Amino acid sequence: MDYFHYTYKHNHINFSSHIYKVSTYHYNWHGETEILILLKGRIEMSCNSEVFTMEPLDTIIISPQVGHATLALEEDTTALVIHVGKEFFQQFDPNFGMYQFVLRSNQDNRYNSFFSSLRHHAATMMLLMMNGESPANQLWLENHYLALASDLYSEIDAVKSIRGNTKPVDMTVATFDKMIAYIDKNYQQKIELEDIAKIGGYNVNYTSQFFKRQLGVSFLEYLLRMRLREATVRLANSEDGVAHIASSCGFADIKAFNVAFKKHFHTTPSEYRKQAKELGRKTKLHDWKEIISTQEQDIVELLQSFLPYQADTRYKADLDVANQKLKAVTTQLENVVNSLKV
Structure with a gap:
């Protein structure tokens, strides 16, 4: 395929x-x-x-x-x-x-x-x-x-x-990349913000602020979403029990998993699994992305x-106005040049 x-x-x-x-x-x-x-x-x-x-x-x-x-x-x-x-x-x-x-x-x-x-x-x-x-x-x-x-x-x-110039206290791309890589590899285990701060050699408060500034979400929210992402893949592609999926994805218990899942997806894990199987879209995983089939x-x-397209009429109108102004300026310049020749 x-x-x-x-x-x-x-x-x-x-x-x-x-x-x-x-x-x-x-x-x-x-x-x-x-x-x-x-x-x-x-x-x-x-x-x-x-x-x-x-x-x-x-x-x-x-x-x-x-x-x-x-x-x-x-x-x-x-x-x-x-x-x-x-x-x-x-x-x-x-x-x-x-x-x-x-x-x-x-x-x-x-x-x-x-x-x-x-x-x-x-x-x-x-x-x-x-x-x-x-x-x-x-x-x-x-x-x-x-x-x-x-x-x-x-x-x-x-x-x-x-x-x-990057400020001396700012993290480098490589340092922040290491933090993300650590979370991506170990999100199924217990991870604290202190663990992430130690990787970069920064204090906890600064690490938290920088994390939020770069991603728009807190460290805890990012960690939660990583766990939920893994859980949705397993729900759609395996027959593992919901409790087993919750624990293996890093949730403390099935209650915490259900609450987080319902908050983000407005449905239960079991209902999500049912809908995913009914949808039956043909995909394959690549770098955690479900690639769509050409079928x-x-x-x-x-x-x-998208093959046929027309420019926005508003854009065309702006372009027409700009062209008219350009012609007017050109005419004025020509008049000035002609007057100087005389």
């Missing part, structure tokens, strides 16, 4: 892409520029200490080394993700690795020219890769990739900032709906 999970490398082009079912919680901190397009459902996004909700068709572009996390707010929430290595943009802009940026759509600009074009190119790329790597497909794929990258860079160039016709049809 084929899945929407691809890596493409050819000459100076190098990117990866996938379509996945957003899980209960997924934290990312990586060296690539990320483009996330929400295809179905709603998610809570934590990015740069800001927490906000993304609606269907919303898009976010995140610079390398900016921590971010997603939490599904609805069942069957699905997203398309493309990762572009900073080396690609550094071929054209050597300073690209220093930039920090976050671009995202909302109800005001969701359908403007840029985001509509981005969805168009991303969907076309996924469909072309789904159909195989023939020479013709590769040429079209690279054409759409370069169009997407050029549009993307233009938007980034307008909002980018260069990260200032899922609703996803294929959604991608196909």
Whole structure:
């Protein structure tokens, strides 16, 4: 069975892409520029200490080394993700690795020219890769990739900032990465904030503040969501008893598990398991992500709906006004030049 999970490398082009079912919680901190397009459902996004909700068709572009996390707010929430290595943009802009940026759509600009074009190119790329790597497909794929990258860079160039010198008391990327890696490996065991602080060599209060600033959630909330994420996978993919799943995922007892599960998902673990099995979506796990099968016709049809697109009329109107102003200024300059000649 084929899945929407691809890596493409050819000459100076190098990117990866996938379509996945957003899980209960997924934290990312990586060296690539990320483009996330929400295809179905709603998610809570934590990015740069800001927490906000993304609606269907919303898009976010995140610079390398900016921590971010997603939490599904609805069942069957699905997203398309493309990762572009900073080396690609550094071929054209050597300073690209220093930039920090976050671009995202909302109800005001969701359908403007840029985001509509981005969805168009991303969907076309996924469909072309789904159909195989023939020479013709590769040429079209690279054409759409370069169009997407050029549009993307233009938007980034307008909002980018260069990260200032890190304060001596600030944690480095590597140090915080070690903390996250420790939690991700040991969340099934008892972990205290003091344990995490010792890894970085910082005091408990500062570690707590930095953790909240980077993820938008507290250490305890992150730990809880990691445990819930593991529990949802086991509920959907095993026949283990609920009590066994609770204890093996790090919960003190089944009561604590049930309370936390009901709070986050508004349903019981048993009901969640029943719904997951009835849904029966074809997925596979990769890096804790449930990758969607290319046989899922609703996803294929959604991608196909992005192929034709029109620029936002509001954007066109702004462009028309700008062009009119440009023409007026050009005329004035021509008049000045002519008067000087006289």
